[in-house]
Amino acid sequence: MTTTPSPRTASRADGAPSALRESAARLDADDALAHLRDRFLLPEGVVHLDGNSLGPLPAAVPPALTDAVTRQWGTDLIGSWNTNGWWEAPLRVGDAVGALIGAAPGQTVAGDSTSVQLYTALSAAAALRPDRPLLVTDPGHFPTDRYLADAVAGQRGLQVRRVPPHDLAAFLGAEGHRVAVVSYSPVDFRTGELYDMEALTRAAHDAGALVLWDLCHAAGALPLRVDDLGVDLAVGCGYKFLSGGPGAPAYLYAARRHHAALETPLTGWNGHADPFGLSRDYTPAPGISRARIGTPPVLSLLALEAALTAFDGVDLTRVRAKSLSLTSFFLRCADELLTPLGFTPVTPADPDRRASQVALSHPHAHGLVRALAERGVLADMRAPDLLRFGVNALYTSHRDVLTAAAHLRDIAREGAYDPTPPAAGTVT
Ligand SMILES: Cc1ncc(COP(=O)(O)O)c(C=O)c1O
Known part of the structure; x- marks a missing residue:
């Protein structure tokens, strides 16, 4: 879970080294899954790297919920248990x-x-x-x-x-x-x-x-x-x-x-x-x-059912391949932009031992994640010192990854974050 970004400004890849920018552009140009991003309603100016905590809104969900509420519940009423498959x-x-x-x-x-x-x-x-x-x-x-x-x-x-x-x-x-x-x-x-x-x-x-x-x-x-x-x-x-x-x-x-x-x-x-x-x-x-x-929680089940249509026709081996490309690229960005500033990647470099997130340790993880959110990059932290970046290959681009790393570099370099640890009970 994370804080609400405000104002949203995410695109920062332009300020990154040209070799990283070129790599991101090339990898995104070759991305056969890029079109799947349209299956999600991602707000402008936000890089969403927190889908390992709460995924963003799939485009199929609002119409499905509208139908569930207005037609099924509103009109068909209790008969929906039978007629609408509740x-x-x-x-x-x-x-x-x-x-x-x-x-x-x-x-x-x-x-x-x-x-x-x-x-x-x-x-x-x-x-x-x-x-x-x-x-x-x-x-x-x-x-x-x-x-x-x-x-x-x-x-x-x-x-x-x-x-x-x-x-x-x-x-x-x-x-x-x-x-x-x-x-x-x-x-x-x-x-x-x-x-x-x-x-x-x-x-x-x-x-x-x-x-x-x-x-x-x-x-x-x-x-x-x-x-x-x-x-x-x-x-x-x-x-x-x-x-x-x-x-x-x-x-x-x-x-x-x-x-x-x-x-x-x-x-x-x-x-x-x-x-x-x-x-x-x-x-x-x-x-x-x-x-x-x-x-059962019918409305939530119908929302989940609609959300799962984002996977229609999607080969999970290709999702895995793209996810590894994204996390490899993230580790490369971290190596070049962030380790000199005191960040330590804790996610295995070996692709066979890496799932779909990158975690970096830094003593001020909480303040850094909040500062990122203010610049439109959603990630989260796990106590005491881990910043977590989840990549969902259905909607994440290599440019998103570079944008996140470039913002994090700027924030750390400028000291533009609050180093105070989170108060007990803060949702992180
Ligand atoms: C591995 C794992 N299990 C369980 C949960 C949460 O369980 P629940 O859905 O009951 O809150 C989480 C939440 O992040 C989790 O990461």
Whole structure:
């Protein structure tokens, strides 16, 4: 999350060294995905490098929401649950997300928040491996993943082991037979490091454990193959690279082979085998429908559904290739313009280990990100000292990247930022 830019002035690439300008122009001229930028409503004078936090507004969303509100809700009223497909929306939108993460239809449900879906997935995993006492998570995992690992372990009588992904193989060599589930993200949300999902999934399975992936920073940014890799469970949010809007519904993927035994902890009536039978006792629905909980957030689901059409006809391997080109170019700009001014790139230079963001450390990250926003460049920071720049290949150009780096160089060189650290509770 970040501050509102005002006034907006982003274009600053003109002041950058000519070699960088020429490279940006050449790379943008060769960009086969450039036309996809028109699928987003990006304000003039803004460079949006915060789509790994909140994606911008896709052009398909306003008309879809207008229709949902005025025609569906306003005119068709409650009949819309049947006539406008509201009831099926969690499964329909789940399948649309599934297509982006490599899941065949019928295994993904959309709704609730990532935190709720994590709770469901962790609890279900523990129930699927009742004889194993350990829950493995990453000490560097996003806070909600760590908190929920502790909560579920407490409720289910498990012990949490915090094992960095790079140490998983060694850990499993000693303790693997005791591990119920390995709960990781393929992307370090701070540094943008990309882990090897395939190798980590295989290592967990070789030990007889399940694997749960948090795909928040991966879905929509790179090709994913949850079915092919044999992933057991996955969750993710709808508001980052999927651009589904603030608080967009999250999703849960559960591999079909687990459905019959999938025990969900929140047995709401929408997950009942016969929700409108209003029976006294809970009987789970067959398939992924049992992971539904309560009445879904229909307007948000329809916004997310419309947002996902930005990916129509888009090959995610090309998105990945462009994303790597953008982050490589960012690292080059950082090297030439920013490291001499005290910035240190912490994102791996190795493209196989880099997701779709660049993070730079600087002791005054907060003030610098705010100053950037005032010049129309949206990025964010993660305490204590990281500036994060997310690139979404659907709408980001190499010129955008150069503009951001050139503004940051000017701000740092001029000392044109407030070095005061953020007050507790500030949204960063
Ligand atoms: C990896 C990861 N998981 C979960 C979340 C957030 O969870 P929720 O959508 O419940 O706020 C984030 C938010 O940035 C995240 O980066």
